[in-house]
Amino acid sequence: xxxxxxxxxxxxxxxEVMIADIDGIRAPQNWLRSPEDDSPEVPPVVIEEDRGFSLxxxxxxxxxxxxxxxxxxxxxxxxxxxxxxxxxxxIRNCVEEAMxxxxxxxxxxxPNRSRLADMLGYSRARxxxxxxxxxxxxxxxxxxxxxxxxxxxxxxxxxxxxxxEPKLQTxxxxxxEGKLSGRQMAVLASSGLVEDSxxxxxxxxxxxxxxxxxxxxxxxxxxxxxxxxxNAEDDKVSTDIATENKIDHADQxxxxxxxxxxxxxxVDLSQVxxxxxxxxxxxxxxxxxxxxxxxxxxxxxxxxxxxxxxxxTEAVTILxxxxxxxxxxxxxxxxxxxxxxxxxxxxxxxxxxxxAVSRCSDDPDYLVELAIVLEKLKRHSEAEAFYRKSAIIRKxxxxxx
Numbered sequence: 001x002x003x004x005x006x007x008x009x010x011x012x013x014x015x016e017v018m019i020a021d022i023d024g025i026r027a028p029q030n031w032l033r034s035p036e037d038d039s040p041e042v043p044p045v046v047i048e049e050d051r052g053f054s055l056x057x058x059x060x061x062x063x064x065x066x067x068x069x070x071x072x073x074x075x076x077x078x079x080x081x082x083x084x085x086x087x088x089x090x091i092r093n094c095v096e097e098a099m100x101x102x103x104x105x106x107x108x109x110x111p112n113r114s115r116l117a118d119m120l121g122y123s124r125a126r127x128x129x130x131x132x133x134x135x136x137x138x139x140x141x142x143x144x145x146x147x148x149x150x151x152x153x154x155x156x157x158x159x160x161x162x163x164x165e166p167k168l169q170t171x172x173x174x175x176x177e178g179k180l181s182g183r184q185m186a187v188l189a190s191s192g193l194v195e196d197s198x199x200x201x202x203x204x205x206x207x208x209x210x211x212x213x214x215x216x217x218x219x220x221x222x223x224x225x226x227x228x229x230x231n232a233e234d235d236k237v238s239t240d241i242a243t244e245n246k247i248d249h250a251d252q253x254x255x256x257x258x259x260x261x262x263x264x265x266x267v268d269l270s271q272v273x274x275x276x277x278x279x280x281x282x283x284x285x286x287x288x289x290x291x292x293x294x295x296x297x298x299x300x301x302x303x304x305x306x307x308x309x310x311x312x313t314e315a316v317t318i319l320x321x322x323x324x325x326x327x328x329x330x331x332x333x334x335x336x337x338x339x340x341x342x343x344x345x346x347x348x349x350x351x352x353x354x355x356a357v358s359r360c361s362d363d364p365d366y367l368v369e370l371a372i373v374l375e376k377l378k379r380h381s382e383a384e385a386f387y388r389k390s391a392i393i394r395k396x397x398x399x400x401x
Contacts, residue, residue, distance in 0.1 A: 013083070014043055014074040017053060019066060022046060022073075024055025025142055027063035041065070044075045045087045045096075047103040053077070056099040057091040059145050078109060084119055094152040095144045098133045113324075123348045124320050125336070125355065132159055132327065140172050150175070159327075269297060269331055279305035296325065300332055307339050315339050323355075330359035334366050341373050349373045364390040364397075 022044070041064065045057030053075070055062055065073050078087045084104060091097050104110045110119065113131075117124045130152055133141070140158070144150050154175060161168035272291050276284050279301070288301055303318030316339055322332040337353035340346070353370040360366060371386035 013076070015077050016072050017046065017075045017077070019062060019071055019073055021052040022055050022062060022075075023049075023052055024059055024062065025138070025145060027059070027066070028142055028146065031063060031146070032067065033060070033064045042090060042092075044073060045078065045090055045100060046075045047078050047107055047109075049107075054103055056103050057087065057093075057096045059093075059096065078104070081110060081119070084110060084116075088120060092148040093145060094130065094148075094150065094155065095133055095141050098130045098152075101127060101131055102134055114320075123351055125323065125333075125348075125351055128320075128324055128327070129156065132156075135159060135162060137165070137168070140169075143172075143176065269300065272297075272301070273304060273331075276301070279308050296322070300329070303332070304335055307335055307342075312339050312343050328359055330356045330363075330366070333359065334363075334369065337373070338369055341369065341376075346373055346377050350377065362393055364393045367393070 041061045042058045044055055044059075044061050046053040046055050056078075057076075062073060076083065076087055076090060078084065078100075087100060088097070091100055101116060104116060105113065110116045113124050113127045116122075117127050133152055133155055136155065136158060144155070158168055158172060161171060272288070272293070273279075275291075276287055284301070284305060285298075288298060293301070299318060300322045303315050303322065306312075306315035306318060316336065319332045319336045319339065322329050323336065326332075333352050333356035337349045337351075337356060340349035340352055350370070350373050353366060353373060356366045357363075357370055367386045367390035371383040371390065374380075374383035374386065
C-alpha cells in the first residue's frame with residue numbers, strides 16, 4: 001500500500017494496553033515471526049470497544065508479542081477523527097485497511113463512507129471495494145494478514161466465488177503459491193479450470209500470461225489498468241450477449257414493454273430507461289409502474305432522473321447506494337461515471353467507468369464514455385483503444401440487424 005510519507009512512532013499519541021484486552025484475528029497455527037525479519041515492530045492500531053479493544057492494524061506485532069510472553073503493548077487507539085489519518089498511515093495490509101474502515105464506521109468515529117473517502121482522498125466507490133474484502137472467509141483473511149504483498153485488487157475476483165467454497169479456496173491458494181497478477185486472478189476465477197480443489201499439482205493455465213504488462217492496442221482493448229480491472233478476459237468481442245436482449249425500439253416498442261412486464265427474472269433496466277425517455281418530467285414514475293419494478297430498481301431509475309435533470313449530488317447519492325447494495329450493477333457504475341465526468345471529477349469518472357466496463361465489456365456506450373474521460377486526462381493512446389473497440393462492437397451490432 002503506497003503512502004506519500006511515513007509517520008514516525010515517536011510522534012504518535014501511543015498508549016499502553018494489556019494484550020489480553022485486545023480482541024482480533026488470531027495468528028495462524030504454529031505461526032512464528034521469521035528469524036530474518038529484523039524490522040521494527042509497528043505500533044498496533046486498535047479501536048476502543050465497550051469491552052476491551054478491537055485490533056484493526058498490525059496484527060503481526062501483537063502475535064509476535066503474545067508468543068514472546070509480553071503482557072503490554074503500545075498502541076495507537078483511534079478515539080476520534082484526529083487519529084484516523086495517523087492510523088491509516090500505520091497500516092500496510094489491505095485486509096487491515098478494510099478492518100480499520102469497518103471499525104470507524106461501526107463505532108461512528110466517522111459518520112459515513114462519503115466522509116471517510118473525503119478524509120483519505122479516496123473515492124466512495126474505492127471505500128466500498130476495500131470493505132468488500134471482509135466478506136471473504138476468515139481463513140483467507142487470516143492468511144492475507146501474513147503478507148503485505150497481496151492487494152485488494154488481486155483479492156477482488158474471489159468475491160465472485162463466495163457461493164463456491166472449494167473453488168474459492170483453490171483460486172486463493174493459487175494466488176498465494178503462484179504470485180498471480182490481478183489479471184491472472186480474474187481470468188482464473190472466471191475459468192472452469194480449478195474445479196478440483198484437491199488437485200495440488202494443477203498448473204496455472206498456459207493461456208494466462210505471466211507477464212501482465214500491456215504492450216499493444218489489442219491488449220489495451222481487453223485488459224484495463226491493473227489497479228481497476230476486475231474481470232479481464234480474452235480480447236474477443238462477444239456480440240451475441242450484447243444483442244441477445246436488444247429489441248428494435250422503432251418496430252417493437254409495444255412488445256418490448258410487454259416482454260419487460262412479464263419478465264420474472266432480472267429486468268433489463270437499459271431497455272426500461274429507453275422506454276421511459278428522458279426522465280425529466282415527473283410523469284416518469286407513473287410510466288415506470290407499468291414495468292412492475294422492484295423498489296431497488298425504481299430507486300436506481302430515480303438516480304438516473306436526478307442526473308438528467310442536473311441534480312448531480314442527489315444522483316450520486318442514489319447511484320452509490322445502488323452499487324453498495326449490488327456491486328455488479330454495471331448500469332449504476334456507468335451513470336456514476338457519467339455524473340463524475342459531467343462535474344469534472346475525471347479520476348472518479350475513470351474508476352466508475354472501469355467498474356462498469358469490467359462488468360459489461362461489450363457495451364459501446366460504456367467504452368465511449370471511458371474513452372472521453374481518458375481523452376480529457378490526455379491519455380490519448382488508451383482513449384484510442386476504447387474508441388476502436390467501441391467501433392468494432394457497433395459494426396458487429398449493425399451487421400446483426
